[in-house]
Amino acid sequence: MAEAGAVKGASVVVVGGGVTGLSAAWWLAREGVDVLVLEKGIVGWEASGRNGGGATHAYSPLFREEQRLWPMMDELLGYPTEYRRGRIRVALDAAQLEHYELTSRLAQSQGFTVDRLDARALQELVPYVGDDVAGGLFWNYGGHANPQRTVQGYAWALQDRGGRILQHATVREIRVAGGRAIAVVCDQGTFGCDAVVLAAGPHTARLAAGFGVAVPVVPARAEMIVTEPLPLMRHGGVDGNGLYGRQTLRGNLAYGGGPHEWIEIDGAATPRAVNSPVVRSLARRLRELFPRAAHVRVIRSWAGVVENTPDGRPILDRLADPANVVIATMSSVGFGLSPASGRAVMQLATAGSCDFADLTHLGLGRFAGLAPDWYRDRGWVPWSSGDGAAPAC
Numbered sequence: 439m440a441e442a443g444a445v446k447g448a449s450v451v452v453v454g455g456g457v458t459g460l461s462a463a464w465w466l467a468r469e470g471v472d473v474l475v476l477e478k479g480i481v482g483w484e485a486s487g488r489n490g491g492g493a494t495h496a497y498s499p500l501f502r503e504e505q506r507l508w509p510m511m512d513e514l515l516g517y518p519t520e521y522r523r524g525r526i527r528v529a530l531d532a533a534q535l536e537h538y539e540l541t542s543r544l545a546q547s548q549g550f551t552v553d554r555l556d557a558r559a560l561q562e563l564v565p566y567v568g569d570d571v572a573g574g575l576f577w578n579y580g581g582h583a584n585p586q587r588t589v590q591g592y593a594w595a596l597q598d599r600g601g602r603i604l605q606h607a608t609v610r611e612i613r614v615a616g617g618r619a620i621a622v623v624c625d626q627g628t629f630g631c632d633a634v635v636l637a638a639g640p641h642t643a644r645l646a647a648g649f650g651v652a653v654p655v656v657p658a659r660a661e662m663i664v665t666e667p668l669p670l671m672r673h674g675g676v677d678g679n680g681l682y683g684r685q686t687l688r689g690n691l692a693y694g695g696g697p698h699e700w701i702e703i704d705g706a707a708t709p710r711a712v713n714s715p716v717v718r719s720l721a722r723r724l725r726e727l728f729p730r731a732a733h734v735r736v737i738r739s740w741a742g743v744v745e746n747t748p749d750g751r752p753i754l755d756r757l758a759d760p761a762n763v764v765i766a767t768m769s770s771v772g773f774g775l776s777p778a779s780g781r782a783v784m785q786l787a788t789a790g791s792c793d794f795a796d797l798t799h800l801g802l803g804r805f806a807g808l809a810p811d812w813y814r815d816r817g818w819v820p821w822s823s824g825d826g827a828a829p830a831c
Contacts, residue, residue, distance in 0.1 A: 447629040448473055449473065449633065450473045451473075451474050451475075451631040453638045454475075454477065455479075455481035456482060456486035456589075457482060457773050457776045458768050459475055460486075462635050462766060462779070462784055462787070463475045463780075464592050464599070465783070466788070467596050467599035467600060474603075475601070475603045476607045478641075479605065481589060481590075483742075484742040484744075485639070485660050485742030485770075485773075488740040489662065490682040490683040491584060491585050491683070491684050492525070492582050492675070492684070493508050493521070493582060493583060493773075493774035494525050495771055495775055496548070496579075496580075499797060500778035501545070501548065503778035503781065503794055504774065504778040505550070505580070507777035507781070508523075508581060511591075515594075516591075516595055516598065517591035517594055518587055519588040520583050520584035520588075521581055522582055522675060523580070524673055525582070525676075525677065526560075526564060526675060527574050527575045527677050527678055528567055528677070530572060530678065532572055534572065535574070539575070542575055545577065545579055550578065552576065552577055552578065553578065554573070555574045564671055564676050565730065566728035566729070566730040568730065574678070581675055583773075588773070607624040608624055609638065609645060610706065611648055612645055612648060612760075613628075617760055617761055618760050618761055618762045619634040619649070619762055619763050622634060634760075634762065635766055635787055636763060636764065639744070640657035641703065641706065642745065643655050644705070646765065652805075653802065654805050654812060655767055655769070656818045657700070657701050657702070657743050657745055658698035658699060658700050658701060658745075658770075658818075659716070661716045661739060661740065661741045662720075663717060663724065664690050664736065664738045664740070665692075665735065666690065667690050668690075668691065669689065670687075674686070680695050680696070680723055681694070681724060682695050683695075691728070691734070694720060701820055703743075721736055744769075745768075745769060745770070746770055748808065748813075750769055752766075753800060754782055754783065754792075756786040756791075764783055765802060782795060
């Protein structure tokens, strides 16, 4: 990674070394753009490297591009992502099965196919489910990858193309003059720029507020549990019972799924990602999903910090003022969409628009008139403060 003394600014400065910022920077470098990533910690250290690895977002305008790109990513990056195509949804009751059928229609309307699985067929594919399972679906699309390997792959591939990454560089301010961002100030120096991509996760709101733009996001802790290795299933990407995750190539079950624990961020610092009562809920629901694996021990847990918008959808937008700033905040779905979102951000930064997806409904303007305390009405406040409800266990 780059040293501060060797960095003098860049054509595009990307604030945030999570998966969205790294993907955007890599796509920019592929286009020959001089790009610098500033990351306050280590790349991918937050939720980008601590998630379920899913790549199945049929409700997103980026879905088709997500599906087109993921099978190509190992070759494009030159590094392994461990991507595997296909996704299984396990329904423990009829209500869950009906919900999954509804979700599947979004993908089917775009030309993707779904196989219905009865209990016997499901048990052949997922031997850890129980006898009383209601059935399931096999999505012949989507898939999963290894978050840690993928984030590192983006970083290495970016550097291979001449891009630079400066870690442990906490951004304090984006300087604006004449309606344009002119420099990014961090604790390792000031870096001039022609454009800025603001992909700072939960810190995006604080930094945007510095130049008078309100970005409505609330931070939350996202948690995962990891079990001892088990014999490999035929398909490692299995969701259900409110959980998302995968079986690793080593055999571990790595699963998360909330509920979110809403937290506060004090200035530029990120809270310690300590475990919360949510972990107990994850373990219980994983046991319900895979009763034939109930004996397996949880050997570790992860926690990262994610940002959430009022409607749960990303914000991908090039601002009118400052005119050379792109906001890229993914509202908890950044990893799976990263190949497509990074390409979209690259086009927003270089051309002002995206030519492969309609981003109209992901613009910041949809929140015009939103009350400043909108998150309180939803109960999105830290439960420890006494204003919010504790996570259900």
